[in-house]
Amino acid sequence: KAGVTQTPRYLIKTRGQQVTLSCSPISGHRSVSWYQQTPGQGLQFLFEYFSETQRNKGNFPGRFSGRQFSNSRSEMNVSTLELGDSALYLCASSPAYNSPLHFGNGTRLTVT
Amino acid sequence: DAKTTQPTSMDCAEGRAANLPCNHSTISGNEYVYWYRQIHSQGPQYIIHGLKNNETNEMASLIITEDRKSSTLILPHATLRDTAVYYCIAPTTLTGGGNKLTFGTGTQLKVEL
Numbered sequence: 477k478a479g480v481t482q483t484p485r486y487l488i489k490t491r492g493q494q495v496t497l498s499c500s501p502i503s504g505h506r507s508v509s510w511y512q513q514t515p516g517q518g519l520q521f522l523f524e525y526f527s528e529t530q531r532n533k534g535n536f537p538g539r540f541s542g543r544q545f546s547n548s549r550s551e552m553n554v555s556t557l558e559l560g561d562s563a564l565y566l567c568a569s570s571p572a573y574n575s576p577l578h579f580g581n582g583t584r585l586t587v588t
Numbered sequence: 589d590a591k592t593t594q595p596t597s598m599d600c601a602e603g604r605a606a607n608l609p610c611n612h613s614t615i616s617g618n619e620y621v622y623w624y625r626q627i628h629s630q631g632p633q634y635i636i637h638g639l640k641n642n643e644t645n646e647m648a649s650l651i652i653t654e655d656r657k658s659s660t661l662i663l664p665h666a667t668l669r670d671t672a673v674y675y676c677i678a679p680t681t682l683t684g685g686g687n688k689l690t691f692g693t694g695t696q697l698k699v700e701l
């Protein structure tokens with residue numbers, strides 16, 4: 477079974493631009509979560525989607541948004557990029573409640 | 589809302605068992621304990637989880653104390669490839685359904701020859 481796939485693997489953007497990151501979950505997994513990882517803050521929860529609905533959101537500004545499609549694939553968007561948005565963005569999927577999350581290898585975003 | 593405490597770092601000789609402790613004295617009776625590890629520049633990898641009973645899979649064993657206040661992850665024969673940061677996590681159930689993982693700083697395990 478293929479794992480969680482995130483594209484692109486690396487991205488360099490300029491301050492003020494926007495970016496869209498993509499995540500393909502494991503086949504059959506309907507829940508997709510996004511996390512941000514930085515050296516200073518560690519791994520922080522961004523949001524979680526289930527059946528195309530955002531069920532939960534972490535403490536991030538409105539510049540961070542996402543969506544999930546009917547095939548469970550998910551995208552997250554960051555608008556008006558700031559230098560502090562430089563991070564590893566991780567997507568994780570799971571089949572059901574209380575099931576383990578399976579992470580992709582992330583998209584490394586660098587904002588200059 | 590971190591609920592677990594782990595040592596910052598540990599060393600282990602290759603081929604020996606690595607025993608990683610975790611304190612979770614405040615988790616509730618129906619909260620699972622999950623273990624993940626993260627090798628540099630990769631996403632976290634799920635290892636094992638448990639509620640009350642000890643668990644074993646192809647990667648590791650999980651020993652949970654009877655009072656559920658602590659647990660130990662055991663890698664029976666550590667190899668150099670097991671060098672990673674290991675996270676012990678008690679997921680937070682979210683109001684909208686689903687779980688959120690709160691990652692602490694974890695334990696940096698270094699396996700040496």
